[in-house]
Amino acid sequence: MPFLSGSLSFERFRVENFASETFDQEHLERMQQYVAGRTETSSTENIHTGFLGGAHLFDQDFDLNKNVINEAVHFGIRIDTNQVPSAIKNAWLSMELAALAKDNPSGVPTKAQRKEAKEAVEQRCEVEAATGKYRKFQPYSLLWDIGYEMLYFGGTAGTASGHCADLIELVFQVQLGHVSAGTIALDWATDAGRYAEMDDVVPANFVAHQSHSMVAWANEHSASPDFLGNEFLLWLWWKLENESDTIALPDEQGEVTVMLAKTLSLECPVGENGKETISAECPNKLPEAMQAIQSGKLPRKTGMTIVRDGQQFDLTLQAETFGISGAKIHLDEDDDDFGPEDRIDAVRTLCDTVDGMFRSFCDRRTGSNWQEDLSSMQTWLEPTSKRQRHAA
Known part of the structure; x- marks a missing residue:
């Protein structure tokens, strides 16, 4: 809980068009609908973003007394990915190509063999991803200051903050703008x-x-x-x-x-x-x-x-x-x-x-x-x- 204890690292986003002056039970219920972990990332291309209660990586509980503090909302967002590392995929592809091309006079795989190897690697990625061994969870701490119309994102602006912003904009119908000099x-x-x-x-x-x-x-x-x-x-x-x-x-x-x-x-x-x-x-x-x-x-x-x-x-x-x-x-x-x-x-x-x-x-x-x-x-x-x- 970086915003409530320890050292702080964050960037800020201006929140516009929030339809309420307070954060109430209805808003917590919206978070609950998009809670982290409800949808598993079984596909190799799937990225799932969901809310956390803010206490730890698997916190799915939301409560006004817990999450709303001093007219600000403390919560988390978790980004779940399930991607086979590119180094492993490249190794699998090299192994497939070597096996297919070993009987070729030139030793070089044909166009058809390259296509076959690629399809085999894609199938293997789907099978391996289904086991969950490559699933990763990345949590981020956030503080939404309702009165200041400011969202503090516990990280640096980039791809992760973009995923978090997309989720907040979708659920609460607001617009977020990055604050810079x-x-x-x-x-x-x-x-x-x-x-x-x-x-x-x-x-x-x-x-x-x-x-x-x-x-x-x-x-x-x-x-x-x-x-x-x-x-x-x-x-x-x-x-x-x-x-x-x-x-x-x-x-x-x-x-x-x-x-x-x-x-x-x-x-x-x-x-x-x-x-x-x-x-x-x-x-x-x-x-x-x-x-x-x-x-x-x-x-x-x-x-x-x-x-x-x-x-x-x-x-x-x-x-x-x-x-x-x-x-x-x-x-x-x-x-x-x-x-x-x-x-x-x-x-x-x-x-x-x-x-x-x-x-x-x-x-x-x-x-x-x-x-x-x-x-x-x-x-x-x-x-x-x-x-x-x-x-x-």
């Missing part, structure tokens, strides 16, 4: 009345010798400016090094103390100089980290410690997706009554804080003060010898 930026710009300014934003050039109109890892089919996540991490690094270790949150929500820690991954935005990952207590303090960003590399992932209102979180933030991994919630030593409700509140606080810091960056990025910040960052990234000449 770009979508957070566009939502903020709409609320702040700066959509036109955000629409004009293009990747900034932080070093003199490098110019680019997009980053190498960008999704060319997406209109979301996810590259702002990379720029945010670099801006945060610069701000912590040169101004203060506190970041003011928007809308008078206070401030947060930040320290980059543990891990730092960087990559060349034009795809020329490769990737670099640095692991250390304070990776941004190491000379190789500074050399990397002076060469034009941008942060793609970084560990950080954030403290807000006495609550401390250690986490790793992925720049473009804003996916959070390895997050630890540190409790006050005198707090012996930290239950599931408090845990869910802590998840909300963590996301609100990370998003709040990013929105503060978006405010600077689309405002009149951005050129001042950019100029200071460009100077900061100049080699030491060049900065000394400028100072002289």
Whole structure:
């Protein structure tokens, strides 16, 4: 139960068009109708996705007192597959071909023999799959925050999250949209009345010798400016090094103390100089980290410690997706009554804080003060010898 105990790793999906303001017994009954394990995966091509009660791999029990906590729904989804590994299928095919072609003068199987071998392997796969020996179960933990209209998926966005999203959309007739740096930026710009300014934003050039109109890892089919996540991490690094270790949150929500820690991954935005990952207590303090960003590399992932209102979180933030991994919630030593409700509140606080810091960056990025910040960052990234000449 990662959302209720232990460290947290998740990506977020915005939930739209949910027809109810609360999650009640009717919704649990819908989950029960699509519970994991009801349909066995006997076919080699079959993938079955079903709900779990959230306690363990075979939990098929759903209850309001158990699953609905602090206006959020905690549950699981299990993806069952029954596929013979490709290495085994290839081995079977080679054995079939060798047996069929052994009497051929050329030693090479004919077209008809290749077809026969393929059909034999397909039949063998069906027989082997029916035994269940290749059946695999992969569970995922999810938290659906009804009031926030947010689904937290305990994993990384990809094929598995797609299967889970398909099931939730089918059962509850909702629409799920992946939350990324770009979508957070566009939502903020709409609320702040700066959509036109955000629409004009293009990747900034932080070093003199490098110019680019997009980053190498960008999704060319997406209109979301996810590259702002990379720029945010670099801006945060610069701000912590040169101004203060506190970041003011928007809308008078206070401030947060930040320290980059543990891990730092960087990559060349034009795809020329490769990737670099640095692991250390304070990776941004190491000379190789500074050399990397002076060469034009941008942060793609970084560990950080954030403290807000006495609550401390250690986490790793992925720049473009804003996916959070390895997050630890540190409790006050005198707090012996930290239950599931408090845990869910802590998840909300963590996301609100990370998003709040990013929105503060978006405010600077689309405002009149951005050129001042950019100029200071460009100077900061100049080699030491060049900065000394400028100072002289």
